[in-house]
Amino acid sequence: MLPSVSTESGTKLAKRLLAKVTHDGSGCWVWKANRHYLGYGRIQVEGSSRYAHRVSYELFVGPIPEGLTIDHLCRNRSCVNPKHLEPVTHAENMARSAPATKTHCKNGHPLSGPNLYVNATSGRRQCRACMVVARARYEEKRRPRTVPPYSDPFTDRGSYDTDEMDAIAASVKP
Numbered sequence: 472m473l474p475s476v477s478t479e480s481g482t483k484l485a486k487r488l489l490a491k492v493t494h495d496g497s498g499c500w501v502w503k504a505n506r507h508y509l510g511y512g513r514i515q516v517e518g519s520s521r522y523a524h525r526v527s528y529e530l531f532v533g534p535i536p537e538g539l540t541i542d543h544l545c546r547n548r549s550c551v552n553p554k555h556l557e558p559v560t561h562a563e564n565m566a567r568s569a570p571a572t573k574t575h576c577k578n579g580h581p582l583s584g585p586n587l588y589v590n591a592t593s594g595r596r597q598c599r600a601c602m603v604v605a606r607a608r609y610e611e612k613r614r615p616r617t618v619p620p621y622s623d624p625f626t627d628r629g630s631y632d633t634d635e636m637d638a639i640a641a642s643v644k645p
């Protein structure tokens with residue numbers, strides 16, 4: 472059980488914790504000190520190493536109910552802002568953090584049908600329209616130097632509708 476911030480030892484601990492965070496402008500309190508290999512902050516409390524986000528929650532909010540795990544609402548594991556933390560069941564946490572299958576790329580192109588390119592090695596789902604733009608930019612930068620061999624994402628499109636692909640590619644704002 473951690474001391475409460477209203478006590479002297481709690482205040483000391485809170486000060487020590489706050490000295491290890493930096494504010495990234497998004498509201499997250501990003502841990503800048505020692506981190507667990509998964510990205511969670513670590514802090515020494517009374518001789519033992521604890522997860523910084525759990526310590527922060529207990530200090531500023533209250534005890535974490537038995538059996539519950541702390542979920543990062545901001546999805547930033549190194550964040551210790553108690554307002555971004557919520558105790559949930561392990562099952563709930565797993566469900567929340569499962570990578571949701573993206574239906575669109577960051578530019579709003581559909582990650583489905585002929586526009587979806589699945590990298591055979593990594594399994595990563597990529598947007599063909601954006602790949603075309605990225606390639607054009609890359610070649611623009613490289614000019615007039617020799618352009619190295621590049622595997623064209625379009626070469627294996629088989630029976631895909633080329634006009635549709637061109638339309639998607641053309642709709643991308645540079």
Ligand SMILES: [Zn+2]
Pocket residue numbers: 498499500545546547550551552555
């Ligand atoms: Zn956060």
Ligand SMILES: [Zn+2]
Pocket residue numbers: 576577578579580598599600601602
């Ligand atoms: Zn895209």
